[in-house]
Amino acid sequence: MKSVEEIKAAIETAVPGAAVTVIPNPAPNAQHSLLIGAQHGVAVAEFLRDNEELALDYLSNVTGVDYLDKEIPEKVKVTRQVSKTVDGVEQTVDEMVEETRKRVEPGYLEAVYHLFSVAKKHGPVIIRMRTANRTDQVELPSLTPVWRGAEFQEREIFDLFGIVFTGHPDLRRILMWDEFKDHPMRRDYVEPDDFEYEPTAHDEVLKRAQEHKAKVAAGEAVQ
């Protein structure tokens, strides 16, 4: 099979304008993946399926990943006016000061597709697509028209992560009920407070138990 770099080159020649990035995997299995720009998702998928050499005709798995907003501390050099006494005279002097600033990198939702070829007996080729953010721009192109097997798994990702797949033939919740509003697999999902006595509360559970007790003390929850 072609290496990831070769596949990247092949995609870029076949689909002009497709933004493909190789994301290396440092683990021993070295399953590097290809990050694909969402706007060319369907074209790239069709190329991967129909290309005679790759012939990735089998989609084995689709899954979602949630990346929260990241705060990155940075050291920045800033010039500032500082008042100083030089030679007994007070004056303002420009001075370089090092400051730590926090830069917020916006989070995103990601869909990961694992592709195999039954005809050529090779794989997996892993492609990823990312949403612009994780609040209002959560659309990704659906690859169900390319690989029919993606239908239920994309519905599951829509249900649990909240990625909206445009072009999906039947995008409804598949595991939770239709009236449900949350996306339980997101990292910032807050469970309903139906805490009950745990004999060996620890870590997360202990934290929730204490929060619940505080709520009961404040009279917001029953028992």
Place this chain on the structure above:
Amino acid sequence: MASSPYFSLAVLFVVALGFGLAPLGLAWLWQKVFSPAKPNEIKNAIYECGLQSRGDAWVQFRSAYYLYAIIFLIFDVEAIFLLPFAVAFTGLGAAACVSMLVFVLLLIEGLAWAWAKGVLTWA
């Protein structure tokens, strides 16, 4: 009255009736005395699949199913007549063959009519 030959029969009839009705009466009495009826909307719902019952159990079937069944029945009966005809075929005269032909043609005409009317298309 006791001398009537039917007296023993009448006694047996009354006993038989009582044998059937007494358990029903006892059950009714038991229900009255001990177990109160507590009907509710969910318990009286038509369907019992766990989901919320919708609609009525009295649903109308399409009349096309009925026509289908009748056509099947006619040819089922025809086969019964055709079998002895086929067995006795070599020993039959011309008149018997003609009358059988008329019988089969009549049924085939019926089938052709149903076909033309579109009864046989399943939509």
Place this chain on the structure above:
Amino acid sequence: MAVDEKLKIELGKQGVMVTTIQELYNWGRRSSIWPMQFGLACCAIEMIATTMARYDLARFGSEVFRPSPRQADLMIISGTVTKKMAPQVVRLYNQMAEPRYVIAMGACAISGGPFKQGYNVLKGIDRYIPVDVHIPGCPPRPEALIQAFMTLQKKIDEQHLTGEGRPRHLDEQAPGEFQVPEFGEHDLDPPSNPGTWTVPKIIQ
């Protein structure tokens, strides 16, 4: 009117049977508990094994699994009750005719089990319907289910026809319908039926 136990045995030796209506009634009920035929998860496999030749539930008169709630006396909650499944289970329980009993089989049915911290599993079916016998285990062995049947039979045997302690189905005031939860935006609504379940008190 209770019959003296010793006198009863003595009479039995002489070929005279003495009983009370209550005893006869309870004997009849406990000897033919018909379960409802449905399984929710892996515990159902153990339930099926219990009914088969090796464990032979027929010895307890319970081999007649009914496919309709209207003909069943017992509901075996055999497995995980997801929040999506809970309204259906409660609705089926409501459709059963009195007297009806519930066995909560396995860790999931009694408390949520390994999924207790999850977002999708009900933390015990006794939040919505009254449970008569709880069986722990993951899954419980068929012997445990048979033990539950024997416990239930003992429970039925001790029920009185009249008086304060009479069972729910003989009491006109006791509720016959249990609230079916609705699908809410974040959780089932209500998250538990306060008439049948309260948060267990912690005694230090």
